[in-house]
Amino acid sequence: MTDNLFQPFALNETITLQNRILMAPLTRCMADEELVPTQAMAEYYTRRAEAGLIISEAVLIRPDGQGYPNTPGLFTPAQIDGWRVVTDAVHKAGGKIFAQLWHTGRVAHPHFFEKSGSTQVIAPSAVGLEGSLPRMRELNYHVPKAVSHDEIVQLVADYAQAAANAIDAGFDGVEIHGANGYLIDQFLHHDSNRRTDEYGQTAENMARFPLAVVDAISARIGNDRTGLRVSPGAYVNMAGDSRDRAVFDYLLAELELRDLAFLHIGIFDDAMEFDYLGGSASSYVRSIYSKTLVGVGSYSAEMGSAAIAADKFDLLAIGRPFIANPDYVARVREGDELVEYSDEMLTSLV
Template identity: 85%
Template sequence: MTDNLFQTFALNETITLQNRILMAPLTRCMADEELVPTQAMADYYARRAEAGLIISEAVIIRPDGQGYPNTPGLFSSAQIDGWRVVTDAVHQGGGKIFAQLWHTGRVAHPHFFKKTGSTDVLAPSAVGVEGSVPRMRELSYQVPKAVTHEDIAQLVADYSQAASNAIDAGFDGVEIHGANGYLLDQFLHHDSNHRQDEYGQTPENMARFALEVVDAVAQRIGNERTALRVSPGAYFNMASDERDRAVFDYLLPQLELRNLAFLHIGIFDDAMKFDYLGGSASAYVRSVYNKTLVGVGSYSAESGSSAIAQDKFDLLAIGRPFIANPDYVSRVREGKELVEYSDEMLANLV
């Protein structure tokens, strides 16, 4: 039984979702060479407008945040106009859509922003990751520059501006990407944050940047339109450290005070267990955060519905099955068989 997935859900007095099924953010690398969304992208999102909420693919807040080819931006007028075509299409289909705001931090690459004249990759500390850029294996990661206080202030301002641009582009709100080993997440984990100043060492300091970004965005567009994704369990482009638990023990109650639209777990498979969290990422967050929580990570409609019934989280985000099934919501509601996802589907927007 999945009936609870088809209940309406009020995020707050401003936004009510038509059901509890969210389309998770799915990087597709299908923007044009100027990182402008295309008509094919508008059609792709419109076909999925039956979701209670679409969270867009991650959207770059500024040029030096890019770490993958053809990922869309939200910092130029052309990009804003391109996204407006997307949001109009989703709204015409009766849906709602949030923009996921993104800076990749130390997994950015200067190849993508060389036109700006900068070669600096930014991160909390000058600690790099091994490997190369997905889809462009000839590009190896470089050791990043540790951001200065001036850099941090500018980044906070740029997240705020990107949020304002998102509202101008017709989005219903934004989800700040603070998960999966990207810039905000890099401040929250000891593996990537070796700072000795007020942005490092202690839980309060390591959470400072994330909270500054959240506060700046909420002040700009309203807390009811601001959400955040977090990865308390280090698992992607990040080594785990038991000291990370204390950072999130501090951060999550601080976020609860801010009455965000929702908090979204960043995890590929929520069956993963983390010793220092005492279990799964979602179970840990639920134990210390009492506001609206989005679960994700290889759930089916059935297992996700069961988790909601057990109060493990409030909303279910579905990823790859939404690539394979544009009509995912209808198929689940009607008990129809789902098309199985395969990597070949990434080649086209359908």
Template identity: 85%
Template sequence: MTDNLFQPFALNETITLDNRILMAPLTRCMADDELVPTQAMADYYARRAEAGLIISEAVIIRPDGQGYPNTPGLFTAAQIDGWRTVTDAVHQAGGKIFAQLWHTGRVAHPYFFEKSGTSDVLAPSAIAVEGSVPRMRELSYQVPKAVSHDEITQLIADYGQAAANAIDAGFDGVEIHGANGYLIDQFLHHGSNHRSDEYGQSPENMARFPLAVVDAICARIGNDRTALRVSPGAYFNMASDDRDRAVFDYFLAELEQRDLAFLHIGIFDDAMQFDYLGGSASSYVRSVYSKTLVGVGSYSAETGSAAISNNQFDLLAIGRPFIANPDYVAKVRQGNELVSYSDEMLTSLV
């Protein structure tokens, strides 16, 4: 019933995956206090190298991108060296791994980066996200600063540098985190982008910064090693707005021309329906984007395999079951029972 998951899949002429099962990015907060990956992280990823592709936990591109404790970075020499230990371990185990590049935008908190010389939380507009920092509930989110043109220019350059750092660290490519209510996604939704300049109001303007980041990274490492995660449906740290459909209609049409390695849906449960998208996030994207698409969001191997057979997407990303089952791919192939995920598993890397 799941045979199609074990077929090789060519992303392009550069990268061919051994199977269609991806390990989804899973934030674990297990880097050291300097945000350097540890040996335990290298062991953790290497045990899951049978995935057709591992997408790393989100990796912050610079200090003010941090919104959670002990999330790894990719902006210092020590962090690059730490990731090299991880990628070497994955490659020695026969796997491939992309780095997910991340800036949390208004979900950042200066508690994590004041020592770097700034306390500004950056976002498209000065609109705070509600609530407090997960795992550190004593920290409430702050009203961010609307980024200036000069700051936007620097952010684009820093994304490009982070991609180059990822290749230096041995990653096979990068996935830009443009989803789940973080910085890039904040530009793409009317609920978080109230700008009146060339980065706001119209679909073309709201997509300007995200497309500039994509283009900068493609210029540094090649479009064949560049992927993107998107959340056309606002659902996490973001208010819904029917006008977002027009933004993503434009954005996805532009991405179609860039021939990326893949596009990855950002959703926790792909059964979620969005009226302004006419259904699920993945069905909407598939209807307007013809290139390689990764589905995710509470699929099992069986339901994901069926979705691929039905041409709903091309590749299946699996999240929490990979935490509970380092040998997930082998178990599915052999028809063995999976260990059920539980939240207690988040406290250790196994």
């Protein structure tokens, strides 16, 4: 039984979702060469508008955040106008959509943003990744520059401006991408944050920049329209560290005070367990964070429904099955068989 997935859910007094199924952010690399959303993207999202909430693919807050080809931005007038076509179409179909705001940090590559006048990859610390970019194997990662205090202040301002741009583009709100080994997440893990100033070493210091971004965006567009994705379990592009537990203990307690629209787990498979978290990422977060929580990570509708019934989280985000099934919500509601996802589906927007 999955009946609880089809109950309306109030995020707050501003936003009520028509059901508890979210479309998870899914990077598709299908924007045009100016990183402007296309008509095909508008049609792609509109076909999925029956989700309680669509969280867009990750959207760049500024040029030097780009680490993958053709990922859309929200920092030029043309990009804002392009997203407005998407959001208008989703709203006309009865849906709601948040923009996921993104800077990849040390995962970025100058190949994508040299024309903007910048050639420097930035991160909390000068600790690079080994190897090459997953979609462009001819490009190797660069050792990043550790951002200065003034550059951190500018990043906070740029996140807030991107959030304002998102509202201008018609989004119902934003999800800050603070997960999956990208810039904000890099501040929260000892493997990638080796600073000795007010942004490193202690839990309070390491959470300082992420919380500054949350607070700046909340002040700009409202906490009721602000969500955050976090990855307390280091599982992509960084090594886990037992000291990370204290960082997230502090961060989650602070987030509990901020009354965000939701907190969203960033994990590929929530069956993964982390010794220093005492189990799965979602169970750890739920043990500290009592407000609206979004679970994700290889859940079927039935598994997610059971987890919601057991109060493990409140909303279920579905990823790859939404690529394979634009009508995912209807199929689950009617008990119809799902089309199985395959990587070949990534070559086009259907």
